[in-house]
Amino acid sequence: MSKGRIIKQISNLYTVLVDDKIYDCRSCGKFRLDKMSPVVGDIVNVDLTRKYIIDILPRKNYILRPTISNIDLCLIVTALKEPDLSLNLLDKQLCNLFYNKIKPVIVLTKIDLLTKNELKKYNNIFNYYKKIGIAVFYNTELEKLEKYLSGKVVALTGQSGAGKSTLINKIGNINLKTAEISKALGRGKHTTRHTEIHQIKDFWLADTPGFSSLDITNIKKQELKNTFIEFNNYQCKFKDCIHYKEIDCGVKKEVGKEILLSRYEDYCKFLEELK
Ligand SMILES: Nc1nc2c(ncn2[C@@H]2O[C@H](COP(=O)(O)OP(=O)(O)OP(=O)(O)O)[C@@H](O)[C@H]2O)c(=O)[nH]1
Ligand SMILES: [Mg+2]
Ligand SMILES: [Zn+2]
Incomplete structure (x- = not known):
């Protein structure tokens, strides 16, 4: 039996990283009975000869949207244009993260599409978020952001088309699939279809599928x-x-x-x- 981390899941096929080697594993039936299935981020015990996940180790945290566990931080990737900024959706994501006791960080994208006046208006708004204790970065401040991420397991979440995969590509010099937003609908095309953790420099970045709305009605x-x-x-x-x-x-x-x-x-x- 060996211990590893699930870095990718596509239906019942899990990619588990054990000592820098990758194994494709399935989960055994007992998880269906326990009604607790493994998710990306889980630390698991695996049987490497049969390629089965045997146990999930206790989770430090867990969130359903995006579905991931054991993260240190979550970057809420938020476009200021294309798709248009929705403070409502941002506040909802903050709720969702604070409710699940996961530390949020706001990363703003597409400032290059703004006029000077728009930028000034947004700076005032995001100074408020900083004032209440939430870190805010632009996706152009890569060095500053990378220092902040050092040593951490970090999930990226946000609206489809916000620029999550683009940001990971820039930081990691890799080539995840990205796509232009639909200009007709003003929203993203749900390009990323599954959650996957990528090891980049001295931290881990999880790309996740974007969404267009978020349900928080489970909160009392x-x-x-x-x-x-x-x-x-x-x-x-x-x-x-x-x-x-x-x-x-x-x-x-x-x-x-x-x-x-x-x-x-x-x-x-x-x-x-x-x-
Ligand atoms: N102008 C501009 N375009 C950007 C920026 N960041 C991302 N984009 C573009 O926005 C589009 C969507 O980017 P993606 O990285 O695919 O968005 P995503 O958040 O991964 O979307 P999903 O996978 O659907 O959730 C692409 O055409 C990117 O090139 C930015 O800072 N400025
Ligand atoms: Mg994507
Ligand atoms: Zn009151």
Whole structure:
């Protein structure tokens, strides 16, 4: 029996990396019974003669969208144009990651397509995200980004067409498939079809399939406020205040002042989706 990491999955075929060697393995029936199937990122025990995954070692973390485990960071790759920036989708992804206790980093792409004025507007918005403690990089700041990623297992997530595979190609000097977005529909073409971890320099980057919408309705109403991390800094009259219809709410008092308006609006939209 040997220990390795799953770096790729295509239906029931898993690519497992054991001591720098790659093995194509299947998972045994017991996982179907346990209702817990192996996913990319899992550390597993494998039987190398029969090419079977025998056990999944305890996970440090796990997330369903994108489906991956044991990551140190997740880069939310976000285009400022083509497809147009959606702060709503960005806030939703942040919720999803904070809820699953995975550290998010925002990576902005396609700044080359912006006018000076647009760039200024976006700089103000993203300074807010920095202020609340989320690291923000442009996809042109490769050296800075690489230093930040050093030693880590990192997943890239984001809308289809945002530039995830392009970024990995640039950093790793490799050649993952990329494609222009559909100009007619204004969105990506779901070019990447499976999750795969690539060893690059002294870190690991997982490319994942992009999406166009994200479902967070598994989060409970009382839990949602904790995924908007800056809300914890304010005092409300009621301990269980969800910052919605309550009186004397410290969060509502700061909306448009200390709290970015779009953040609070997105919070309310998500809360209503959970009802
Ligand atoms: N102008 C510009 N184009 C970019 C940039 N980054 C990526 N692109 C282009 O955007 C398109 C989509 O890039 P991909 O890397 O395929 O996007 P993806 O996020 O991997 O998309 P999926 O695999 O569908 O999830 C490609 O045509 C890239 O060349 C950028 O910073 N500027
Ligand atoms: Mg891709
Ligand atoms: Zn409140």
